[in-house]
Amino acid sequence: MAELSMEKDAVNTEDDHLNNSLGDPGLISPDKEDISRILTVPFKGRIRGGMRPGKKIIIMGIVDPEPDSFDINLTCSCSKEKDEEELRDVALKLSARFAERQFLRNARVSGKWSEEEASIAYFPFIQDQPFRIEIHCEHQRFRIFVDGHQLFDFYHKVKSLMTIDTIRIDGSLQITKLG
Template identity: 30%
Template sequence: MAAITNPRVPFTNSVSGGMYPGRKMVVKGGIPPGSNGFSLDLVCGSDEIAFHFNPRFGEQRIVRNSLLSGNWGAEERSGGMPLIKGEPFEAQFECQEDCIRVELNGKHFCNYTHRTPYHKITHVKGDGDVLINQITFEGK
């Protein structure tokens, strides 16, 4: 089980072994009380984002999207805001054959249908007002 511990935000780390059906990325961290939001991205190479996970506290929603060939796709904005400023959180991103399944604090939040092949994912990036304690990768 690969782990990234206490990365300084912003960060970029490789996803050792890549993403594949059954592979989970588990992110444990905390949200500062003054946070406006943050992003966690599953990145393909240097210029494409397969999955952009972007909690926005001002809007009280979590935006999901992809950046492919230099263009952002259609935002997915449903589901509200289950994360709370000033609180710890656990986010689990499980790669499935057709989507990324997202759980927040142990509860299913959304499924994000792949817009680019999951095998292209090489890195995870984090940015914004968030404290990351640990990112682990679990695979079958």
Template identity: 40%
Template sequence: MTEERYPKVEHYVGEIKGGLRPAMKLTVIGMVHSNPKSFSVTLLCDPVDANKDVGLLFKVNFSDKSITRNARIAGKWGREEKTIPYFPFTAGDTFKMELLCEHQQIRVLLDGRQLCDFTHRIQPLNLVKALQISGDIKLTKVA
């Protein structure tokens, strides 16, 4: 029974074969834990060394209902972007998140609705080689 109350924190790392490129779509389907604090979806340049550059950190914080986006280049985090039209995540609910890579930006859709965009800061895009997901969610599918 304790398993249900303290679900294990998800930690997933998947390689993006050949690196990120325009017209590529990453899909994350999962379920938010019943008492979530936060989770993050991160596009990494190095799947092994998480201290390397980050193409996109998408961090969902339930305590203040915020979604923060940022990137790390040459070891330095850039300017945070926090504007969202609505907070789409609910404890205990399933969600489908799609990251659409376009030429200028990554477009984030949630359950088919556009949530936000994040302009690429890392060039060339194919330096982004891995998807990392961690936090208070249970993944059902990553594609």
């Protein structure tokens, strides 16, 4: 499972290398007094060692009571200007849009967005309810599960998986656990 280190945008980043307080190597669960500061949205964290086949990221959270949308982005350090967030390649962008009841996915490589993929069997998110998203990295694709059900696959547009080293989460949700 992917190891994440947490850093809040424009905030002290002393907690870049959190240890797991529960002994579960897959989930990072900071102490209760730290959780509101570390897992606040917008969230930015490092994926230690980048992605590779067999690694997975788990995002647990609660949808806001009156949600609009939320985004989860896996970004790369493969861009020349890796300090400039808007210039980084986006290996996977997941966008939950509540008004349209869509869970969209996309990627940006060398400044160009791929064609957005939108078809899903059902919209899995409910306002004010918890959810669990799993992003499994395989050789040719990401496999996305929500609440234990496989929802779709997204084939890699970024070929160097190890450069996928950052996760960003923003929008109408609260994050409860990451791993």
